[in-house]
Amino acid sequence: MRADARRNHDRLLAEARTVFAEHGTDASLEDVARRAGVGIGTLYRHFPNRHALMSAVFEDAVNELLARASELRTAPNPCQALLTWLHEVVGHAAAYRGLSRALMSASPDSALSRCGTPMREAGEALLTRAQKEGTVREDVQITDLLQLTHAIALAAEESPGDPHLADRLLTLTLNGLKH
Structure with missing residues (x-):
């Protein structure tokens, strides 16, 4: 994985942990992407669905x-x-x-x-x-x-x-x- 893709992946995970802890697992994935500083498409390239993100x-x-x-x-x-x-x-x-x-x-x-x-x-x-x-x-x-x-x-x-x-x-x- 390229360095920028790895950074995006890591930021998405960190922000998802925070958002899920604060708002629950039904929280907006758009919010996760925005907080990580990426677009929703980038989130879905790394995690094809909510369960994949939750699993990670x-x-x-x-x-x-x-x-x-x-x-x-x-x-x-x-x-x-x-x-x-x-x-x-x-x-x-x-x-x-x-x-x-x-x-x-x-x-x-x-x-x-x-x-x-x-x-x-x-x-x-x-x-x-x-x-x-x-x-x-x-x-x-x-x-x-x-x-x-x-x-x-x-x-x-x-x-x-x-x-x-x-x-x-x-x-x-x-x-x-x-x-």
Whole structure:
């Protein structure tokens, strides 16, 4: 990629992070382009659709969560490691209004949905370890847990007057996982 194209790409990502955090994932892509100092055509050359841009924006967050899952795989308490990671997943999802809704409704072949594969794999490793220890029920699946974390983040987003709602709902949900 040419140097000017790389700069445009990087500026678009930086501005998209800011705009999505401030206004949610339904924010105007024209606003993202304008803030980055480029035309909307340049944005679409780099990111063919909203989901592609969202996927690129959230890649850093996904990488952080993957690194954290890797760290937690050797934690002394496998159940607590899983619970810690799921709390962090909810926290990341809550940072961008609309992310949870977009993840829950993304088509399986979309760029945004493909971000989920490494997340499922990382969560599966933590879940399996807790299940082998006997502290988490065997019938729990990581796909269900990730859907629940997105639903909890969405519920918290819809109730901005209750800053502790996500923690309460996640704690309630996670208590149901244990033997």
